[in-house]
Amino acid sequence: MFLWKAINGALPTGAVLQARTFDVDPTCCRCNVFESLEHLLFKCPFALKIWELAPFATPFLTGNIHQIKVGIMPGNKQVCLPPVGLSQTPLFPWLCWNIWLAKNEKIFNARMFSPGEIVRKAIQDAKEWQLAHDFGSPPPKSSSPVVVGPLASPLQADERLLRTDAAWCRDLKAAGLGWILITQIPEESVCRSAVTLNVSSPLMAECLAIRAAITMALDLNLSQDIQLMASSFSSFSCCFIPRSCNAEADSLAKQVLSLYAANFD
Ligand SMILES: [Zn+2]
Incomplete structure (x- = not known):
């Protein structure tokens, strides 16, 4: 302007x-x-x-x-x-x-x-x-598919797996969110990250990551409250997996938060 x-x-x-x-x-x-x-x-x-x-x-x-x-x-x-x-x-x-x-x-x-x-x-x-202008934007496209850690069981053609994680900065009250949508075909898997401000706790950050992932899944036509959104899927289950099995979402969340926090150094 x-x-x-x-x-x-x-x-x-x-x-x-x-x-x-x-x-x-x-x-x-x-x-x-x-x-x-x-x-x-x-x-x-x-x-x-x-x-x-x-x-x-x-x-x-x-x-x-x-x-x-x-x-x-x-x-x-x-x-x-x-x-x-x-x-x-x-x-x-x-x-x-x-x-x-x-x-x-x-x-x-x-x-x-x-x-x-x-x-x-x-x-x-x-x-x-x-x-x-980087918020929520997809990472640069590469020819290589999203690499994810081992799955508990192979995915069916119509099944989607979402892995999420969040990193939280107490001083900035900011959260880095990372989420990956995994499909049977690695080339169709998607990873995203975003920074969200005014986040009061690590638990809230985790919830926001889950919400962001589900929102993306809905936006992709794969089928504001997590329970309400979950009811939009024909079947839906949540489980905890250790960070060692969730390295990709964990790394996305930490990367985007550190990029944001670097601004305040
Ligand atoms: Zn002058």
Whole structure:
């Protein structure tokens, strides 16, 4: 939304406000140069320090960017260095957004942020965005089927086995949920994971994992209360299996929770 407004000249920079005959000082609050959006984001010495600090694999050169439109394409193509952990989300929009927020904080709240603080905040925002868009998404497709531990007895063609597990973080009150739907044909087995917030106990986390698994099974047309959902199946049974026999669901739950918790390190 921010970039869309930027492209359409809808952000209230000094230049835009002056053009609309507002009685404001149209100069940059940091360097007193006429404040166009391109100045604010790409030319201002303060912004240049931010682009210098950005953890891009190659430097992002803003000298030729005289229009926001010209900057967006190369900006979004900038790749972050691997330790940053932003493999699926461009950092560029978040840097632009945080430069804008920092300007507003300075003008309206007299709060100053250093270029380093702005870069760190942009990385944090981008990671939250990336993580939020990973929620419940299937893992990358691979040609190899889901590998599961030994089954107590072979599955019949119309039988489905759900294995679930949960990992719980007391500090964040967050749960990682992992669930696997196993069918007679390994290629048709499915594994999923998700993070859920505001989870009060490990027991609640386990219940949420079971609910997520059953919901997926129902969504897949294989036949909000667990008992109610269970009644939708022609037959349904639950049993406890030790973690050693449930390594795949256990690992999915722990992986997704640690990915979420890494955001708060
Ligand atoms: Zn400036």
